[in-house]
Amino acid sequence: MVKRTSFEGDSCPIARSLDALGDWWSLLIIREALFGLRRFGExxxxxxxxxxxxxxRLRALVDHGILATAPASDGSAYQEYVLTPKGRGTFPILVALRQWSEEFDDHPEEIATILVDREKGRPVKKLEMRAEDGRLLTPADTTLKLRPARRRRATG
Amino acid sequence: MVKRTSFEGDSCPIARSLDALGDWWSLLIIREALFGLRRFGExxxxxxxxxxxxxxRLRALVDHGILATAPASDGSAYQEYVLTPKGRGTFPILVALRQWSEEFDDHPEEIATILVDREKGRPVKKLEMRAEDGRLLTPADTTLKLRPARRRRATG
DNA sequence: CCAGTTAGTTGCATGATGAAACTAAGTTGC
DNA sequence: GCAACTTAGTTTCATCATGCAACTAACTGG
Structure with a gap:
């Protein structure tokens, strides 16, 4: 088969995320959903x-458990698409994409919006990688470890 | 034109990021590059x-300033693809994708690796959204603000 | 200088995308 | 209650992207 490759069975968590989010539209749909949109037409x-x-895309996001359908909140017979906790959990990904653009975009003057904290109206801090004990980490300070195989009961 | 839509001119920084990173392979190539791969064949x-x-994809990533070509470090006449600072700047995006998978994947037992800090060998902390003053923020604690138009010199 | 490796390009089949037209409920005006 | 409109899709068809395999050409090792 000459199908588009799926990363569904891949053991890398990044590939697995991309299997659900890694196309041109899904993250933008989620962005709008986080912003409050719910209806197909919106x-x-x-x-x-x-x-x-x-x-x-909406069907795929529902299948992935990122969106869920619900009866329309305005009383009409139509349905709405609302984020699940899994869907809201993509927020750091969107923030990371946003901050990458803010920091490295060749034409930052074309960026129209800033993410600010609602209370103070000040820009959100840049996401930081930290160790359990709070040390700031660079990519070079990290490494991959094999996940210990989870044994069921006391089989071994 | 029935071309695949490009987000290049979009004013949303997330869309702009996706224009460079939002396909099935680019982030995986970058992941491998962060892991140390450099050669086409690798x-x-x-x-x-x-x-x-x-x-x-490699050409596109070079065009976007995420990778750069360099003479091979082993003395051969071939070239290598190395990450630019802009490329290394995608690390938080990859970490966010990884952590999302770790937290919400339906089959977490299939995830093979954990990102740990090299010094202690302990898992990296979950990325947090914080305000300038350090308060922890949820999506609902944030909002978008229009970027003030940057005036050149004292034109206004 | 010949075999094998590296780094691609080309050709073709198939899948994904996009614009527009079409459909079928649900809603509104009267 | 029915015609007109809106909403939420599906269908159709042309085009673009993807993937495999085969091909090419430069480089390397003996």
Missing amino acids: FQSKLGMAKNILSV | FQSKLGMAKNILSV
Whole structure:
């Protein structure tokens, strides 16, 4: 088969995330959902994407447990797409993407918005990698370890 | 045109990031590069991807300033692909993707590796969103603000 | 200088994407 | 209660992207 490769069975957690989020639209749909959008038409007009693609993406996000369908909150018979906790858990990913753009984009003057904390109105701090004891870590300070195989009961 | 939509001119920094990183392979190539891979053949065999796709992706990453080509460090006449600072700056994105998978994946037992701090061998702390003054922030504690238009000199 | 390796490119089949048209419920005006 | 409109999709078809395999050409090792 000449199918688009899926990373579903991959053992790398990054690949597994990308299997759910790694296309052009999913993270933008999630971004809008975090911003409060819920209805098919809202996503479609805000993102300006084709409705068939949106339809496929929404279904995939629901299948992945990132969005869930719910009866419309305005009393109409239509349904809404709302983020699950798993969906809201992508927030750090979006923040990381945003901060990367803010720091490295070739044309930062074209960036229209800043993420600020609601209380003070000041920009959110840059995400930091820290060790358990609080030390600041660079990529070079980290390494990958094999996850210990989880034994069921006292089998071994 | 029925071209794949590009987010290059979009004013949202997330869309702009996705324009460079938002396909199935680029972040995995960067992951391997962070892990130390440098040569075309290394990427190809490690990722198991078609060589033409790898070729296109590497060129795109170089064009985006994420990778740079350099003469091979082993003295051969071949070239290597090394991360630029902009490329290394994607590390938080990869960590966020990894942690999302670790926290929400339906089959976490299939995840093979853990990111640990090299010194202590202990897992890296979960990325946190914090305000300038250090308060821990949830998505609901944040909001978007329009970036003040940057005036050149004292034009206004 | 010949065999094998490295780093690609080309060709072709197939899958994904996108615009527009189409459909079918649900809602509104009267 | 029904015609007109809105919402939420699905279908169709052209085009783009992806993936495999085969091909090419430069480099390397003996």
